[in-house]
Amino acid sequence: MSGDKDHIIKSYDSELARLTGEIVRMGELSVTQLEAAIDVLDRRDERAAQRVVGNDDAIDQLEQEISHDVVRLLALRAPMAGDLRNVFAALRIAADIERIGDYAANVAKRSIPLSMMAPVAPVGGLGYLAELAAASVREVLLAYRDRDAERAYQVWKEDVVLDEAYTGYFRQLLTYMMEDPRNITPCTHLLFMAKNIERIGDHATNIAENVWFQVIGEPLNKQRSKGDFTSSPEMTKLGAPAM
Amino acid sequence: MSGDKDHIIKSYDSELARLTGEIVRMGELSVTQLEAAIDVLDRRDERAAQRVVGNDDAIDQLEQEISHDVVRLLALRAPMAGDLRNVFAALRIAADIERIGDYAANVAKRSIPLSMMAPVAPVGGLGYLAELAAASVREVLLAYRDRDAERAYQVWKEDVVLDEAYTGYFRQLLTYMMEDPRNITPCTHLLFMAKNIERIGDHATNIAENVWFQVIGEPLNKQRSKGDFTSSPEMTKLGAPAM
Numbered sequence: 001m002s003g004d005k006d007h008i009i010k011s012y013d014s015e016l017a018r019l020t021g022e023i024v025r026m027g028e029l030s031v032t033q034l035e036a037a038i039d040v041l042d043r044r045d046e047r048a049a050q051r052v053v054g055n056d057d058a059i060d061q062l063e064q065e066i067s068h069d070v071v072r073l074l075a076l077r078a079p080m081a082g083d084l085r086n087v088f089a090a091l092r093i094a095a096d097i098e099r100i101g102d103y104a105a106n107v108a109k110r111s112i113p114l115s116m117m118a119p120v121a122p123v124g125g126l127g128y129l130a131e132l133a134a135a136s137v138r139e140v141l142l143a144y145r146d147r148d149a150e151r152a153y154q155v156w157k158e159d160v161v162l163d164e165a166y167t168g169y170f171r172q173l174l175t176y177m178m179e180d181p182r183n184i185t186p187c188t189h190l191l192f193m194a195k196n197i198e199r200i201g202d203h204a205t206n207i208a209e210n211v212w213f214q215v216i217g218e219p220l221n222k223q224r225s226k227g228d229f230t231s232s233p234e235m236t237k238l239g240a241p242a243m
Numbered sequence: 244m245s246g247d248k249d250h251i252i253k254s255y256d257s258e259l260a261r262l263t264g265e266i267v268r269m270g271e272l273s274v275t276q277l278e279a280a281i282d283v284l285d286r287r288d289e290r291a292a293q294r295v296v297g298n299d300d301a302i303d304q305l306e307q308e309i310s311h312d313v314v315r316l317l318a319l320r321a322p323m324a325g326d327l328r329n330v331f332a333a334l335r336i337a338a339d340i341e342r343i344g345d346y347a348a349n350v351a352k353r354s355i356p357l358s359m360m361a362p363v364a365p366v367g368g369l370g371y372l373a374e375l376a377a378a379s380v381r382e383v384l385l386a387y388r389d390r391d392a393e394r395a396y397q398v399w400k401e402d403v404v405l406d407e408a409y410t411g412y413f414r415q416l417l418t419y420m421m422e423d424p425r426n427i428t429p430c431t432h433l434l435f436m437a438k439n440i441e442r443i444g445d446h447a448t449n450i451a452e453n454v455w456f457q458v459i460g461e462p463l464n465k466q467r468s469k470g471d472f473t474s475s476p477e478m479t480k481l482g483a484p485a486m
Contacts, residue, residue, distance in 0.1 A: 066335070071327065074317045084314065091310070095338060174427060181421040188417065188434060195435065 015073050016116045019066065019090050026062045027097045027141040031134050033059070033104035034200065036131045036227075040108060041123065041193075044115035052108035059101035065095040085220075089214035093144060096203040100137060103196040103203075110189045122176055125169045129197045132162045136204040144211050152211035154205055156220060162201040170196050170230045178215060255326070260315050262309065264334050265389060269305045269339045270384040274377050276347035277443065281373045283351060284366065284436075287358035289293070295351035303346035309337040332457035336387060339446040339453075341362055343380060346439040346446075353432045363429045366413045372440045375405040379447040387454050395454035395471075398447055399463060405444040412437050413473045 033052055040048040071092050107130075114123070136155050143151035145194055176183045212220040276295055283291040313334050350373075357366070379398050386394035416434055419426045453461040 067331065071317065071330070074314065087314070088310065091334075160309060174431065177407065177427050178424040183425075184417060184420050184427070189300070190437065191434070 009234045012073065013014070014088055015069070016083075016090075019069050019073065021068070022062070022241050023067055023090060023094050023097065024145050026059060026094065027100075027137060027144075028057055029062070030097050030101040031103060031137045031141075033101055034107065034130055034134050034137075034197070037108035037111065038127050041111040041114065041126065044111075044119075046115050048099075049108045049111045049115070056101050056105035059093040059098060061133050063094050063098040064116045067091065085214050085217065086226070089144075089210045092210050093207050094189055099147070100200050100203050103200050106196045107193045110193050112185055114189050117186045118182075119175065120183055120190075122187070125172060126190060128191055129162065129165055129169060129194055132165060133197045133204070136162065136201055137207075139213065140204045144207065147215050149212050149215040152208040152215075153204050153220065156208035156212070159201050159202050159205045160162070162198060165196040166194055166201075167230055201222060255316065258312070259326075259329055259333075262312050264304070265312070266333060266337050266340065266382050267388050270343075270380060270387075271335065272298075272302055272341050273344040273347060274384075275382075276344055276382045277350065277373055277440070278323045280347050280351035280354065281370050284354040284357065284369065285363075287354075289355050289358050290345060292351045292354045292358070294347050298414050299344050299348035302341060304449050306337050306341040310334065313424050313427065325359065332387075333443070334405070335453050336450050339449045343443050343446050349439045350436045353436050357429055357432050359427075360429045363419065363426055363433075364414055364441070365412070365430070365433060368415060369433060369436055369440070370438055372408055372412060375408060376440045376443040376447070379405065379444055380450075383450045383454065384446045385393055387450065390454070390458050392455050392458040395451040395458075396463065399451035402444050402448045405441060409437055409441040409444075410473055418463065 033055060036048070036055075036077045040046075040052060070087055074087060136159065140152060140155040142148070143155060170191065173187045173194070177187045209220045276298060279291070279295045279298075283289075283295060295425065313330055317330060381437045383395060383398040385391070386398060413434065416437070418429045420430045
């Protein structure tokens, strides 16, 4: 009997390790998608953009498989408190990665109509946002792999840099739109693409919160100001003057 | 022993019924949030908007509790194929409702800066989109409550109406922006708000797909054209002419 129990515990641990590996790989795939989306935008390559959009199905599929693995893991052993935290973290982190993949695919999707328009100056600014977001996702995946709460906390804290860069870019886009009505349509695409990337950063902080909770057992303090600042009252000023 | 087994099965069924009830209530709350968000926009009521934003925490909290209930349910009995479908549907539908709540809160959040700007004509058009989205969510919640695959399918099919209304509204906003640069900032808020509502419709169709799978055991055919059409190549034309 005790041999049986050892066997069950061992397979639980190895299942959990396999699950973590799957989730990290899925996360790396989502970062690659984001980088590919920016790359096709720079190259104005419509067919490559379609490929990025198509690849998102693979991430969705992985997320479904991970959910099934989680349930199998639960069936293997009625989990204890610490194990339950692992299981929840796996479910939630996989869901966040799936969302990151969706946002990356959206960026690629919007690069298709953009590639058919006359180039507009501020396209380049999007790459910087994407770099920040990709670095956050990579970093938080390592924190998850190594169960490193402190590393997760750093990612969480640094998201403000991406938020500020997004707000700056948003303002820049508005001025281009006000300058010349022909910029309005391409710039609305860039607005949505920038927003998608800012949301990827939010999902990296969600993952950081889940890693923290998994390791520490208590929620990360949510006092930090979050989200973008473009919906804050001060942005109303930009709408006031006629140009 | 057989009495014990009956008892376990009974409590599993009653737990599942309770879970379904919780999810439907959570869904109703998210629809109420969307309607409140549009209402505060019409009344330009900043404090009411803040309340809507604050209420979103309650939905997030509910979703966390539902995830915990799902795991408790799994621990009660290693589920069979049909039960597993119920459990997955519950997890996924709760996650979709949580996203619907997020989008509703985003709509309310953007109504705050809008209420401080001079009113712009196309604000009214947002209400129609919200009505369509709210009706879809309400309808798919009933389909979920009654395990009614056909009703879910109707919601799924009808999402194209919201998509088309969104695309029309998006085009309308672009023309206002091109007409007068002072419209650009308020209209970018409206663009994001409209997109949030269009996404609520997408989550209603996700729920419909989960209801279908739960009842029928096979995925709903995904051939229907989905998403908004504003990132389609034909939208590039709008950017071409100088005005």
